[in-house]
Amino acid sequence: MNNEENGEKTGQCRCVHGFTRRGFLTSVGVGAMAALATSGRLSAAQEGAVAERAAEKAVVITLTVNDRSHRLLVEPRWSLLYVLREQLGLTGAKVGCERGECGACTVLIDDLPRYACLTLAVEAEGRRITTLEGLMAGEELGPVQQAFVEEDAMQCGYCTPGQIMSVEGLLRARPQPDQAEIRQAVSGNLCRCGAYPHIVKAGLRAAELKAKR
Ligand code: FES
Ligand code: FES
Missing domain, CATH: 1.10.150.120 ([2Fe-2S]-binding domain)
Structure with missing residues (x-):
């Protein structure tokens, strides 16, 4: 995908475009199951059934991150921190405690600092999200x-x-x-x-x- 297709010229990301159900099953929601499967706690059939259910619950949302709009297919239970890091590749927000104690995941939502680990991605729809990456001006530090x-x-x-x-x-x-x-x-x-x-x-x-x- 070139830059224009990726939305760099338009400020729009087409993350969800071409996102098939199969792709969803392959790429998301399965991480935890993979861990369970390798630990011998889920059979292949059970693994498939859980992935099916996760895909059925997935919703399309639009997140505005660092002035760029992203259409994303997410599970309602996913945190904003997870989506920023694992779906958008924005790793500036760090994974620390994941329970609102350390602040390593802090981002701005409508200019206010918020713990991304305690914010659901679906809650952040329609809000203005700023991450560490959004403070840069090209290669220049904010x-x-x-x-x-x-x-x-x-x-x-x-x-x-x-x-x-x-x-x-x-x-x-x-x-x-x-x-x-x-x-x-x-x-x-x-x-x-x-x-x-x-x-x-x-x-x-x-x-x-x-x-x-
Ligand atoms: S990761 Fe510790 S508060 Fe979010
Ligand atoms: S935790 Fe090491 S610099 Fe703050």
Whole structure:
């Protein structure tokens, strides 16, 4: 598929086009079953029956991610995090706890930071979703990303995408926050490496960089 077919010129993704039921059965909803099958807990017939039921429940939704529209075939139980990563290949949002405790999966929904692991993909239809990838301008880092680099606000880096999205959300609402507001904004993002002092500095620096741009 060339870029135009893939929708890069139109801002439209045709993810669901040509998506056959068989393709669905092959590519989705089957991951968990494969694990069960290899563990000997599902026979081939049972595996097929479960996949059939999953395909019957699948729905077509349109998600707007980073200003681009995607038509997708999803199961209603799938999280936004799963769809972003596994269907759209947007791996900026990280898989951490998957139960709303760590913040590694943070994205913006209508400019507000949200845990993508606790948001169903179907709930996000009609909303404006921004991921870490959406903060880039081509190859250029966005102001918050740049500030995290300048302030050395990471060690292992696993929490960093979520921290950046939380700071981005704060700055969209409060362009000139103080330190307390930045700490509050990232309070739902756990950093096991204890990089918080640098993260707060990065938040202040990001506000400066955004103001300059
Ligand atoms: S992965 Fe979503 S809060 Fe931890
Ligand atoms: S930099 Fe390692 S968890 Fe935050």
